[in-house]
Structures are given as C-alpha cells and as structure tokens.
Amino acid sequence: MNTKRILLIEDEPLIQRSLKKLLEKRGAEVTIASNGKAALDLILSTSFDRIICDLMLQDISGFDVIEDAKKKYSLSEISKIFIIITAYSSPQVLDKAQNYGCTVLSKPFTDIEQALETFMNF
Amino acid sequence: MENQSNPRTQKAKVIDNFSTKSGEHHSSFSKKNRHALDKFQHRSLPNHSIESVFKKSKSIKDTIREKTPWIFIEKQKEDLFKVSNFTEFTDYILNLEDFSRYDSCQILIHKKGNPYFLSFSHLAKQLHGNVLFDLKSFNQIFNSVKKSKTKIFNQTSLESPHLESVGHFMAKEIEFKNFNVLFFLSMNSFIPNTKEDIEEFGVIIDFLSPYIQLLCEDISQKEHYKISKHLFHYFPFGLEITNNDKIVFKNQFFDQFNKDECQKYSYSELAPFTVHIYIPSKFGTASEVHHFQRVALLGELLNTLQHELSNPLFGIKLASDLLKLDAPDEDTASLLEDVCKSAERSQGIITTFSSLYHDNDNIRSVNLAKLIEEAITLTKSESKQIRKITNNQIGDDVYVDINASYLTQIIFNLIINSAQAIKLSREDYRNDQITITIEKSDDTHVLLAISDTGPGIKGESLEKIFTPFFTTKSTGTGLGLSICQSLANKMNTQINFKNNDHGPGVTFTLMLPWTKHEHKTHSPN
Numbered sequence: 024m025n026t027k028r029i030l031l032i033e034d035e036p037l038i039q040r041s042l043k044k045l046l047e048k049r050g051a052e053v054t055i056a057s058n059g060k061a062a063l064d065l066i067l068s069t070s071f072d073r074i075i076c077d078l079m080l081q082d083i084s085g086f087d088v089i090e091d092a093k094k095k096y097s098l099s100e101i102s103k104i105f106i107i108i109t110a111y112s113s114p115q116v117l118d119k120a121q122n123y124g125c126t127v128l129s130k131p132f133t134d135i136e137q138a139l140e141t142f143m144n145f
Numbered sequence: 146m147e148n149q150s151n152p153r154t155q156k157a158k159v160i161d162n163f164s165t166k167s168g169e170h171h172s173s174f175s176k177k178n179r180h181a182l183d184k185f186q187h188r189s190l191p192n193h194s195i196e197s198v199f200k201k202s203k204s205i206k207d208t209i210r211e212k213t214p215w216i217f218i219e220k221q222k223e224d225l226f227k228v229s230n231f232t233e234f235t236d237y238i239l240n241l242e243d244f245s246r247y248d249s250c251q252i253l254i255h256k257k258g259n260p261y262f263l264s265f266s267h268l269a270k271q272l273h274g275n276v277l278f279d280l281k282s283f284n285q286i287f288n289s290v291k292k293s294k295t296k297i298f299n300q301t302s303l304e305s306p307h308l309e310s311v312g313h314f315m316a317k318e319i320e321f322k323n324f325n326v327l328f329f330l331s332m333n334s335f336i337p338n339t340k341e342d343i344e345e346f347g348v349i350i351d352f353l354s355p356y357i358q359l360l361c362e363d364i365s366q367k368e369h370y371k372i373s374k375h376l377f378h379y380f381p382f383g384l385e386i387t388n389n390d391k392i393v394f395k396n397q398f399f400d401q402f403n404k405d406e407c408q409k410y411s412y413s414e415l416a417p418f419t420v421h422i423y424i425p426s427k428f429g430t431a432s433e434v435h436h437f438q439r440v441a442l443l444g445e446l447l448n449t450l451q452h453e454l455s456n457p458l459f460g461i462k463l464a465s466d467l468l469k470l471d472a473p474d475e476d477t478a479s480l481l482e483d484v485c486k487s488a489e490r491s492q493g494i495i496t497t498f499s500s501l502y503h504d505n506d507n508i509r510s511v512n513l514a515k516l517i518e519e520a521i522t523l524t525k526s527e528s529k530q531i532r533k534i535t536n537n538q539i540g541d542d543v544y545v546d547i548n549a550s551y552l553t554q555i556i557f558n559l560i561i562n563s564a565q566a567i568k569l570s571r572e573d574y575r576n577d578q579i580t581i582t583i584e585k586s587d588d589t590h591v592l593l594a595i596s597d598t599g600p601g602i603k604g605e606s607l608e609k610i611f612t613p614f615f616t617t618k619s620t621g622t623g624l625g626l627s628i629c630q631s632l633a634n635k636m637n638t639q640i641n642f643k644n645n646d647h648g649p650g651v652t653f654t655l656m657l658p659w660t661k662h663e664h665k666t667h668s669p670n
Contacts, residue, residue: 035460037457037460037463038456040464110455110456111452130455130456130459135463
C-alpha cells in the first residue's frame with residue numbers, strides 16, 4: 024500500500040505537531056499548513072489523499088479553502104478528501120459542511136483514537 | 146408721649162421693635178433709627194436668623210406672629226398670612242399704610258441654577274406675572290442694586306426693559322441660599338426718594354424676607370410639582386397614586402394596562418401617598434433587562450473565550466498525551482498525565498461556563514449534586530478562603546426538574562452573597578463556612594438550603610432583600626438576589642430565607658420538583 028499523503032490545515036502549533044506525530048505513527052506522510060493561503064498553494068501544487076481542515080484560520084475561513092479547492096477537485100472528490108475539524112460546530116456550520124458532503128469533527132475530540140481512525144480511513 | 150396717629154411716631158416704633166424688645170422705650174426717632182440700622186448691617190432679621198426661622202418652616206406664620214410686635218397693626222398682619230403668591234404680595238405691599246404713597250411695586254426672582262427668572266409687577270393697579278429668560282439682564286440689575294449705596298435709582302441710572310417703574314424708584318436686593326430676589330418700589334414720580342424712604346423700605350423688606358423666602362420656596366415647589374406631574378403623566382406604564390387606598394392620581398396609560406398581566410410595584414417613600422406602578426410581566430423589570438444585557442455581553446465574551454482557549458487547551462492535551470507514550474521514566478509520564486488532566490479540567494470549566502448561557506427556558510431533569518458541584522467550582526475565586534460543605538441527605542443520584550442554567554446562577558449568587566457577607570463582617574473567617582444541604586421536603590420536592598455563618602439579615606434588609614437595586618454593599622448593584630428570585634419564579638418556585646435559630650447567619654431555601662422516575666428509585670430509606 025502506498026504511503027498516504029495528508030495535508031493538515033491548522034493554526035494551533037501544539038495541535039499541528041501532536042496530530043502530525045500521531046498520524047505519522049500510523050504511517051501517513053503529513054504536510055502542515057498554518058493558514059489558508061499556504062494551504063491553497065499546497066492544494067493546487069501537490070496532490071493529497073486527505074485534507075484535514077480547521078475552519079477558523081488566521082486569514083480566510085476553512086470553507087473558503089474548500090471553495091477554492093473546487094478548481095482542482097470535483098464535489099464528490101472534495102467530500103471524500105476533506106475532513107473539517109472545528110471548535111465551532113454550530114448548526115449553521117454543520118449545514119454548510121453538509122453541502123460539501125464533508126465529515127465534521129468537533130474539537131476537542133472526545134475520543135482521539137476514533138478521530139485518528141476517521142482521518143486514516145481512505 | 147407717642148401718638149399712635151402720628152405716622153412718624155409709628156415708624157419709630159417699627160424700628161424700635163427691631164432693635165429692642167417690645168415695650169422698651171427710646172425717646173428720639175433718630176437714635177432708634179440708627180440703632181436699628183446698626184443691627185441691620187449685621188443681619189437681615191434681628192434676634193433670629195432666617196435659617197432658624199426656616200428650620201421650623203411649618204410654623205413660619207406662628208414665628209412671624211410671635212416676632213412681630215411692630216408696625217403692622219393686627220389687620221395688616223392677618224393680611225400678610227393670607228398672601229399666598231407674589232402677585233398678592235405686591236398688592237399687599239402697596240396696601241400697607243406706610244407704603245400708601247407708592248403706586249408701583251415689582252419683584253424679580255431668580256432661583257439659582259434656573260435659566261430663567263420670574264417677574265411680578267403691580268403697576269397702576271395692573272398685575273403682571275412673567276417668566277423671562279434674559280438672565281444676563283437680571284444679573285446686571287442685581288449687581289447694580291447690590292453695589293449701589295443709596296439704593297435709589299431712576300430710569301437712566303438703572304435701565305432695563307424688564308423694569309416697569311417710571312421715574313425714580315427704590316430697589317432692594319435679597320440673597321437667599323437658593324434664590325436671588327429684587328424688590329422695587331416706586332411712586333412713579335420725578336421727585337427722588339428720600340434717605341428716610343429707603344431706610345423704611347429696607348427695614349420692612351428685610352423684616353418680610355422670611356416670608357418672601359417662603360413664597361420663593363413655594364413657587365419652586367409648585368414648579369417641581371408641575372414637572373413631577375408631567376413626568377408621572379407621561380410615565381410609559383400604568384401609574385397611580387393613592388392616599389390611604391383612595392386613588393388621587395392616575396396617569397394617561399393607567400387604563401391601558403391589564404392589571405392581571407402586570408407586575409405591580411408599590412413605593413411608599415412619599416407617605417402618606419403610595420405610588421403604584423404596573424409593568425407588564427412579560428416586559429421584564431428594569432433589573433431583568435439590565436441582567437439580560439449583562440448576560441448577553443457575557444455570552445459573547447464566553448463564546449470568544451471558549452474558542453480562544455479550547456484550541457490551545459486541546460493542543461496541550463494532545464501533546465501531553467503523545468509525549469506520555471514516549472516518556473523516558475514513570476515520573477515524567479505521571480507529570481505529563483497531570484498536564485493532560487489539568488488541560489481537560491480547564492476545558493471542562495470553560496465548556497460549563499458557556500453552556501450556562503445557552504440553554505434558556507429549558508426545564509429538564511438534572512443531577513442536583515453534580516450541578517451544585519459545578520456551581521461551587523464557579524464560585525471559587527470569589528469565595529476561595531471560605532469553607533463550603535455539601536450535606537447531601539438523599540444521595541448522589543437525586544434528579545430535579547429545573548433549568549440548569551438558572552439554578553446554577555441562583556446557587557452561584559447565594560454562595561457569593563454569603564461569602565461577601567462573611568468577609569465584610571470580619572477579617573478572620575477561618576471558622577466560617579457555607580453549607581449546602583439537599584434533603585427531602587415531601588414526596589415530590591427536594592429542599593435545597595444554602596446556609597452561612599455570617600452576620601445574618603437585619604432591620605430594613607429583611608423586607609427589601611429581594612427588591613431590585615437594594616444593597617448593603619458599597620459596590621453592590623443590588624440586583625443579585627432580585628435576579629435570583631425572578632429566576633426562581635420562572636422555574637415556578639421561590640427563594641425563602643430565615644436567620645438561623647441556632648448560631649449566627651442566614652439560610653436561604655428553595656423547593657425543587659423531584660424528577661418522578663428518579664424519585665422512585667432514590668426515595669430515602
């Protein structure tokens with residue numbers, strides 16, 4: 024099996040590094056983007072099997088990133104590739120995420136193992 | 146011998162009585178006159194100051210009656226007591242026998258701080274009352290009169306569109322604590338007044354000054370009354386004023402409010418009158434509005450805080466969890482475990498805090514012991530040094546049907562209140578404690594009691610403790626308990642309190658409906 028490439032878009036350094044390590048332990052290759060702009064550059068230039076995207080980024084919203092990713096991916100691809108992680112899981116956010124067909128995980132994860140499994144389920 | 150019919154002698158008697166006790170005799174007018182004027186240089190009224198007269202303003206007429214054994218023959222005195230406003234007063238002055246040769250009188254009154262002054266004039270049998278806004282003119286006139294030595298003027302020496310006298314006239318200024326008053330008397334002739342005229346005028350006005358002040362106060366009270374009545378009338382809720390249950394005033398909105406749907410507030414500060422205000426219950430009281438504004442702001446702050454703190458806290462948890470796995474020894478592992486737990490606990494607190502402000506109007510079955518524990522956690526910073534004991538007589542699994550957010554706020558407020566009361570009453574509170582008791586009240590209710598060892602509730606506080614804005618603390622808003630009571634009412638219960646029978650302090654109690662299912666399971670043995 025090929026090594027899976029994961030892009031982690033997250034601005035909190037401790038979460039970035041911890042999740043990176045946890046995912047790497049499970050055999051993934053993890054790239055980190057700390058803001059939306061950097062994430063978009065990476066998305067358009069590189070191919071990823073999974074994109075874990077935080078919604079509250081310093082520059083643009085995670086939804087903006089997904090919207091721009093449409094340039095490269097079809098809607099059905101987006102729904103498979105993107106997983107949204109957010110501390111703001113309001114009904115509005117869930118609705119919007121559903122429009123893209125994306126999975127949403129609320130931060131903090133109640134069960135980290137389960138979260139990791141979701142991330143690694145390609 | 147003095148002759149009563151001789152005006153000069155009569156005048157002399159006036160002055161005499163100002164300076165000496167009635168009955169004493171002075172032989173020459175000029176001596177008496179000088180004596181009187183000497184006195185007047187020092188005070189406006191002999192033997193008693195205006196202040197002392199007004200300390201007993203209710204008996205002002207009696208005071209004047211007692212202290213006027215002078216010029217005014219009995220009839221004139223009685224007439225004075227009939228005078229109830231300045232228009233009548235000008236009339237009265239001109240009708241005095243001593244002033245019969247004058248035919249115009251004007252009084253200007255300025256209440257300090259007001260942007261206008263009042264003018265009352267009696268000119269050639271015509272009476273006028275005016276409100277004038279030309280305060281600059283008033284001040285100019287007042288200063289001119291004050292500086293003038295002779296107090297005698299004519300139209301050129303004291304010119305103002307507001308003065309109605311013709312020819313020569315006499316003026317006199319009086320300064321009261323709250324009022325400046327100017328008095329003008331004129332014969333409307335071109336013959337100047339004599340020095341004696343002005344002396345006589347000054348003496349009489351000075352003597353009348355307590356009465357003038359009384360009239361000034363009366364005018365300003367009438368003004369107040371006018372304004373108050375206006376405010377009451379346009380107060381945007383139902384308002385009525387009763388005197389011994391008899392309605393004396395209703396405002397324009399009174400009949401538009403259905404009294405059954407209104408909260409009634411009664412204020413008896415204006416005894417014997419009681420003011421009743423009817424505010425629709427659903428509108429909410431001022432304190433509630435204030436409270437909800439505060440809560441709304443707090444809610445927003447908490448949302449931001451929750452997000453800003455959740456992320457780093459989660460990071461700390463994730464990182465310490467991860468590091469724990471690679472820990473070189475057990476000591477490091479346990480330390481990292483503690484870091485992880487602290488992060489989780491902090492996360493828990495911030496989540497509890499935010500959820501407090503989200504589930505409104507939501508009555509559900511809640512674990513009471515757990516809720517109390519959370520509420521105590523929230524009070525920690527305010528009541529840190531005071532011991533808190535939970536005395537649960539039913540068991541940890543007691544559930545009540547309440548609004549968790551409201552009940553947490555009530556418990557929070559009551560604990561904070563108790564802690565503050567204890568802290569204010571003494572410096573060493575190591576022996577003090579706040580006890581939270583849960584016990585069975587009856588088959589369907591749980592009794593929650595919060596008891597402290599503080600100073601208890603005394604005096605007027607007993608009645609006013611739940612009144613909005615009532616506080617005994619210098620920095621209190623007086624809203625805490627009133628909000629608690631209103632939140633309790635929203636859950637169809639109420640807060641009661643009683644000073645402790647044994648020992649100091651007070652106990653607040655609250656009946657809570659026991660969740661049926663749990664009640665069966667956990668009915669006390």
